[in-house]
Amino acid sequence: MSDPTILLAEQGGIARITLNRPDRLNSFTAAMHEELRAALDKVAGTARVIVLTGAGRGFCAGQDLNDRAVSPGEAVDLGETVEQSWNPLIRRLASLPQPVIARVNGVAAGAGANIALACDLVIAGRSAKFIQSFANLGLIPDSGGSWHLPRLVGQARALGLALTAEPLPADKAAEWGLIWKCVDDEALDGEVDALAARLAGLPPLGLAAIKQIVRTTGERTLDQELDLQRDEMRRLGFTEDYREGVAAFLEKRPATYHGR
Template identity: 40%
Template sequence: MMSLIISEIKSNIAVITLNRPEKYNAFNREMALSFQKTLDECECNNNVRCVYLTGSGKAFCAGQDLAEITDPDGPGMERILKEHYNPIVTKIRNLNKPILAAVNGVAAGAGANIALCCDVVVATQSAFFIQAFSKIGLIPDNAGTFFLPRLIGVQRASAFMMLGDKISAQEAERTGMIYKFFADKVFTKEAEKIAFTLADLPTKGLAYTKRALNKSMENNLMQQLSVEDELQQMAALTKDFKEGVAAFFEKRKANFTGE
């Protein structure tokens, strides 16, 4: 039986591939629960220092499999949100390792918003993003209404969500929706290069940075300064901080171990 989530470790990088290519990697219950399990395994595996998320075939992810939503014997909308997608977004944001979304094709609906809640998002030049929800009378979920306005502003987010525009990789980069796009022929090489860079950096420091960014979504200035104080003191106790300082004074490349 084909695995709907393919996971393999490559030099401290967990490569997670959404694998329903015949359905453009649209999520069903089995795939969503398997993805959650894989994220948990990445969290617990000390050898994993970066997660690389991509899709098989022509698409990154076309969102939710609508056949499952409309199936009278299916899980239903409430369970899909509470048991599939909300835990996925939460696990991505709480993962103590950076997660890179390598968008290799269309990212639509839930697929687009799962990508956008990752730490770094890159796309191949031929990829596009679409908030497809308005086309079927739904609202953006998977924290789309949370992250997209913060990435590109309320006006653009509102227009993209209501009109369901197809957003090219070039426009996504220009508006700040994603970090970078790359030409198709070099996309995998360039995306993997970023993943290897992330995996070689101080893992705990990156996790604390991620935690600070999460808190910044809800804090005022004074609260955020307090968060920075706490996390900076924690970062200063890591072995990687000591190694980074030593490398700076010795004028050499730091050898971070993620500790």
């Protein structure tokens, strides 16, 4: 039997999902998409935080072109691959109630870069690079790339990254606001573990609401946003978690949250 292309470990409310094709820089096959869907299904109702990373020396090199081999002169429907595999993955990462942390431990290229950008928080090792490699093949930044890039770094930088396919070092990605943080490679695990543990100990209903409202704010006017804020504060203020948080603060003790 072949090795699993996705590794899953869950402990203390933290689910760690590892893309596991290190010999191919964790590039995706159709089977890998299926395994990742199954892993996300498994932890969707139990984990409080999800950490997504890659095995070996890279995060993800995007689509494995060998899995979608094209002979000279042969046409292939790339839209079908996007519709069946990549679009559902990006939508899933955005809609999960849990915070999703991308631990970028090396190159993140093509759709692999855009998987990272679809996560809620991206922490990268200093040696990592983000590459919008699509222009080299006559393609566009799929997997949410053309949507996330201009919103994160502005049109000028988005066009520069997409048109030139130049690698963007992790420290500059953090400076530009493309990712949350760049740390030394040897500090990456500790930084990600500490962040995941912190998030796992916070009220899950509140974190889910923050994720949803921030990700959808562009759909609303200021008046609509203010009304939604009122409604969400009312809803969250009636939760057991809010009452526990206030009680713990007043009693000067750690709070324990149950997502109720």
